[in-house]
Amino acid sequence: MKKLYTFGKYLKQKFHTSVYKVPISIPGFTCPNIDGTAARGGCVFCENESFSPNLKQKERFTLNLNSTENPLLEKQIESLKWQFENTLPYLKKRFNAKKFIVYFQSWTNTYAPFETLKALYEIALGFDDVVGLSIGTRTDSITDETLNYLANLSKKTEVWIEYGIQTSNDESLKRINRGHNFQNVIDTITKTKKLDLNVCGHLIYGLPGESRKDWEKTFNDTMNLNIDSIKFHPMYVTKNTLLAKEYFEGKFTPINEKDYIDILVWSIKNLPENISIQRMTAGIDTLLAPQWCKYKNKQMSHIIKALKENGVKV
Ligand code: SF4
Numbered sequence: 001m002k003k004l005y006t007f008g009k010y011l012k013q014k015f016h017t018s019v020y021k022v023p024i025s026i027p028g029f030t031c032p033n034i035d036g037t038a039a040r041g042g043c044v045f046c047e048n049e050s051f052s053p054n055l056k057q058k059e060r061f062t063l064n065l066n067s068t069e070n071p072l073l074e075k076q077i078e079s080l081k082w083q084f085e086n087t088l089p090y091l092k093k094r095f096n097a098k099k100f101i102v103y104f105q106s107w108t109n110t111y112a113p114f115e116t117l118k119a120l121y122e123i124a125l126g127f128d129d130v131v132g133l134s135i136g137t138r139t140d141s142i143t144d145e146t147l148n149y150l151a152n153l154s155k156k157t158e159v160w161i162e163y164g165i166q167t168s169n170d171e172s173l174k175r176i177n178r179g180h181n182f183q184n185v186i187d188t189i190t191k192t193k194k195l196d197l198n199v200c201g202h203l204i205y206g207l208p209g210e211s212r213k214d215w216e217k218t219f220n221d222t223m224n225l226n227i228d229s230i231k232f233h234p235m236y237v238t239k240n241t242l243l244a245k246e247y248f249e250g251k252f253t254p255i256n257e258k259d260y261i262d263i264l265v266w267s268i269k270n271l272p273e274n275i276s277i278q279r280m281t282a283g284i285d286t287l288l289a290p291q292w293c294k295y296k297n298k299q300m301s302h303i304i305k306a307l308k309e310n311g312v313k314v
Helices: 007-015 073-095 114-125 144-153 170-175 182-194 212-223 242-248 257-270 296-309
Strands: 019-024 099-104 130-137 158-166 198-205 229-234 276-279 287-289
Touching (some): 007 019, 114 130, 114 144, 144 158, 158 182, 198 212, 198 257, 212 257, 257 296
Parallel strands (some): 099 130, 130 158, 198 229
16 A cells, blocks of 8 residues: 655654754845846746745845855844744744754755855754755756755755756746756756755646646656655745736636645655655645635645545555
């Protein structure tokens, strides 16, 4: 019988205690898809506030990417410490968390001068009870220098790189204004895996113009990339996004809950046993549509029920 292999289980087996990710948003960080280096205007669904709990707490800065002297670094370090210390009590109380992985979540967390990245990663690793890092980024925004540095770091500590894959369909990648194609995803993940780094891939089911056939192809293409962990998301619409405009103009119809759960269950049943699952859906504060994406707990109970009915041990 197929068993659900969560990232929590992976961490527990590895560290013999409960380990939780602490989400962090670094002030001054941005994204090549927002500053116009990759594409203009960002991904159609981008509203970092909707998936970054700590982002609302921070001030925004403009980072000079051409400068190796970063006058913001002190402020960035201060913010990193503040966010970490303020999230810890909640994780300890709610989940009895004992150890932590610092999760650089918002924006593109390898898109800054190398010395800035190195300083922030090393400060994070120095916090009490931190056993590793997880770094969210794009496949077109990580240099060989950063990859080699992280590969060395991973010999001493847990290091994860989280890449947004979203879809393997190049037409869809253009349609969502992603700013890179699927070949870029293949090349960067292949390079990352050659360095023995842990890779988590994010997939979105329900992108504009896509159907079940595209979702299955994206899943199968992703399985060829030798990733170690995966996050699944339904495509939802949040306020202040390009997708919200399309939604109001009737140009985008969100995926319904049944179709999402069907493709999710199919994916989990076809997932190789060594790939852990970090996310099966999301609950969103700033949600516009579809309404079934509002409450994560309710969605999770429907997902767990469907998994059990389809022979997956949860
Ligand atoms: S890559 Fe991430 S941060 Fe950048 S525009 Fe897309 S969703 Fe937003």
